[in-house]
Amino acid sequence: MADLPAQHAVTGAEAKRAEGLRSGQLLGHYAKPRGLAGDAVRRLFRNPGAAAGAVVLAAMVLIAVFAPQIAPYDPIAQDSQSIRARPGREHLFGADTFGRDVFSRVLYGGRKSLPIGLVAVGIAAIFGVASGLIAGYYGHWVDSLIMRGVDLMLAFPGILLAMAIVAILGSSLFNLMLAVGIAAIPEYTRIVRGTVLSTRETEYVTAARVSGAHDRVIMIRHILPNILPPIIVLATLGIAGAIILGSTLSFLGLGIQPPTPEWGNMLSDGRSMMRHFWWVSFFPGLAIMLTVLAINLLGDGLRDALDPRLRNR
Amino acid sequence: MTTYVLRRVAQAIPVLFGITLFTFLMIHLVPGDPVLIIAGDKPITEERAAQIRHQYGLDRPLWVQYRDYVVDLLHGDMGSGLHSKRPVSDTIREAMGPTIQLTLAGLLVAVSLGVTLGILAALFHNSWLDTLAMVVALVGVSMPIFYLGLLLLFAFSFNVHLFPATGTGGLKHLVLPAIAVGFASSAYIARLVRSSMLEVLRQDYVVTARAKGLRDRIVITRHALKNALIPVITFLGIQLAGLLTGAVVTETVFSRPGLGGVAVRAINARDFPLIQGTVLVAAVVYVLVNLIVDLSYAIFDPRIRYG
Numbered sequence: 001m002a003d004l005p006a007q008h009a010v011t012g013a014e015a016k017r018a019e020g021l022r023s024g025q026l027l028g029h030y031a032k033p034r035g036l037a038g039d040a041v042r043r044l045f046r047n048p049g050a051a052a053g054a055v056v057l058a059a060m061v062l063i064a065v066f067a068p069q070i071a072p073y074d075p076i077a078q079d080s081q082s083i084r085a086r087p088g089r090e091h092l093f094g095a096d097t098f099g100r101d102v103f104s105r106v107l108y109g110g111r112k113s114l115p116i117g118l119v120a121v122g123i124a125a126i127f128g129v130a131s132g133l134i135a136g137y138y139g140h141w142v143d144s145l146i147m148r149g150v151d152l153m154l155a156f157p158g159i160l161l162a163m164a165i166v167a168i169l170g171s172s173l174f175n176l177m178l179a180v181g182i183a184a185i186p187e188y189t190r191i192v193r194g195t196v197l198s199t200r201e202t203e204y205v206t207a208a209r210v211s212g213a214h215d216r217v218i219m220i221r222h223i224l225p226n227i228l229p230p231i232i233v234l235a236t237l238g239i240a241g242a243i244i245l246g247s248t249l250s251f252l253g254l255g256i257q258p259p260t261p262e263w264g265n266m267l268s269d270g271r272s273m274m275r276h277f278w279w280v281s282f283f284p285g286l287a288i289m290l291t292v293l294a295i296n297l298l299g300d301g302l303r304d305a306l307d308p309r310l311r312n313r
Numbered sequence: 314m315t316t317y318v319l320r321r322v323a324q325a326i327p328v329l330f331g332i333t334l335f336t337f338l339m340i341h342l343v344p345g346d347p348v349l350i351i352a353g354d355k356p357i358t359e360e361r362a363a364q365i366r367h368q369y370g371l372d373r374p375l376w377v378q379y380r381d382y383v384v385d386l387l388h389g390d391m392g393s394g395l396h397s398k399r400p401v402s403d404t405i406r407e408a409m410g411p412t413i414q415l416t417l418a419g420l421l422v423a424v425s426l427g428v429t430l431g432i433l434a435a436l437f438h439n440s441w442l443d444t445l446a447m448v449v450a451l452v453g454v455s456m457p458i459f460y461l462g463l464l465l466l467f468a469f470s471f472n473v474h475l476f477p478a479t480g481t482g483g484l485k486h487l488v489l490p491a492i493a494v495g496f497a498s499s500a501y502i503a504r505l506v507r508s509s510m511l512e513v514l515r516q517d518y519v520v521t522a523r524a525k526g527l528r529d530r531i532v533i534t535r536h537a538l539k540n541a542l543i544p545v546i547t548f549l550g551i552q553l554a555g556l557l558t559g560a561v562v563t564e565t566v567f568s569r570p571g572l573g574g575v576a577v578r579a580i581n582a583r584d585f586p587l588i589q590g591t592v593l594v595a596a597v598v599y600v601l602v603n604l605i606v607d608l609s610y611a612i613f614d615p616r617i618r619y620g
Contacts, residue, residue: 152331156596157554167580168342275471285460293455
């Protein structure tokens with residue numbers, strides 16, 4: 001129980017210390033006490049898997065952001081001299097049927113795949129959290145109505161729902177994000193609703209209600225912050241799922257269209273030549289796998305770090 | 314038990330109606346006039362438009378159209394493909410077989426591989442075998458199915474000529490696609506079996522069984538495994554969606570016939586009767602499978618029966 005002070009409400013000084021921990025300045029100087037967030041961050045980075053995941057993911061994001069500066073070639077420029085060139089000094093990851101540099105295309109591909117994951121999860125989380133809060137807080141017929149809608153959406157396996165939405169709206173970057181995002185909404189609604197149901201009866205919510213707070217204020221200021229941890233974990237792991245679903249749709253020809261480089265459609269490009277020119281598909285696939293693996297490691301680490309039962313370990 | 318079954322079946326009915334409502338509305342949700350889609354997105358004369366509108370019943374009120382749609386569905390009529398003019402039900406019936414075959418083969422791979430890995434990891438808890446099993450599981454969860462499929466093709470079909478690359482036929486054609494479909498699920502199952510097995514091995518009845526001198530093999534198979542597998546059965550219902558999805562994608566990788574190919578071609582050709590049919594059939598199959606899985610819990614877990 002040496003960490004007892006950390007259990008108290010966060011004071012100004014503690015919050016500042018937590019801020020310091022978060023930015024890494026004070027790491028190692030202050031052993032304890034810590035704020036909740038600082039404690040979670042500390043435990044997250046003590047987990048080697050999660051730390052590795054965070055580093056790889058950060059590298060992937062940086063690579064995607066600075067792709068124009070790093071890429072040795074124009075990702076869509078065709079070069080008749082290097083058609084299907086093997087990986088080597090000229091072309092690190094080889095070249096495809098049109099002589100385009102696979103390395104440059106993989107770098108640029110992240111500029112589509114990563115935002116698809118992020119935006120789709122953003123859409124899913126916003127609508128899922130809002131509907132879950134409303135369903136769980138108001139209960140009764142509102143709850144029934146929303147949950148029947150969720151049941152209906154869950155009747156379609158994710159990729160099928162996404163395919164149906166692409167069929168309706170047509171394939172474009174935004175529609176792809178929308179399709180992947182909508183397909184993930186029910187997960188958030190269900191988790192948030194379940195958590196709200198148990199939070200609704202707590203004393204601090206009753207206190208807020210008695211003191212005359214508006215329903216919206218209670219939901220956003222009092223309930224939401226207390227149910228954030230599971231949402232953060234779900235959203236993190238959800239980015240991995242969204243990246244896979246987005247690249248799957250592109251692989252099937254229903255997402256980002258060539259020649260725009262995207263990891264899924266690059267894999268599809270190389271599919272028929274896998275026998276002799278494996279590098280065209282191998283590297284974009286590797287990029288998806290590494291990114292998803294990194295996010296999964298980070299998500300699993302977050303789950304443990306945010307679990308209060310595992311505190312003080 | 315009967316009440317539980319009836320309640321669960323009653324829950325499925327509105328969902329089934331909801332699915333038909335969604336597939337019915339699909340063509341109306343597309344921006345623009347449905348007539349243009351049916352005409353193949355070409356400019357057409359006003360007369361031709363009126364003719365199509367009448368032929369497809371688009372000139373009647375929406376609810377009448379929906380009623381007719383459901384009545385037709387109950388007669389097994391899902392309309393005809395816009396391009397092939399073949400009845401949609403025929404196209405789908407043909408494609409269902411290979412997809413179901415692949416999904417079940419994937420399920421077999423997922424369960425056998427997942428349960429084996431999970432048990433090994435639990436029995437040799439904290440050993441290198443445990444670590445290896447969990448690393449395999451992590452990679453399995455993170456690997457897109459189409460990438461795994463391509464790597465399998467490259468390794469076992471192009472380099473070592475063990476299995477044919479494409480097409481259907483004997484069991485040999487099914488091996489690689491089934492692994493591709495089942496691998497990710499096996500990873501989840503392995504994690505689940507591991508933690509559930511670790512939990513069960515600590516229970517009093519396992520300790521009792523050990524204490525009375527039963528051999529390890531008997532304790533594990535008769536006492537521990539039976540109870541450790543209950544959450545796995547629950548999980549299979551959720552995994553079936555993943556397997557079905559996986560089958561749809563894997564079909565494209567291995568150029569196998571099936572629902573996946575039909576759906577992708579239909580979407581690219583904007584053949585809406587065929588899109589609606591595929592989405593409808595896949596969703597209905599999925600709901601029914603989940604219903605069966607739910608009902609089967611009642612058999613495995615008495616708490617649900619009386620709960």
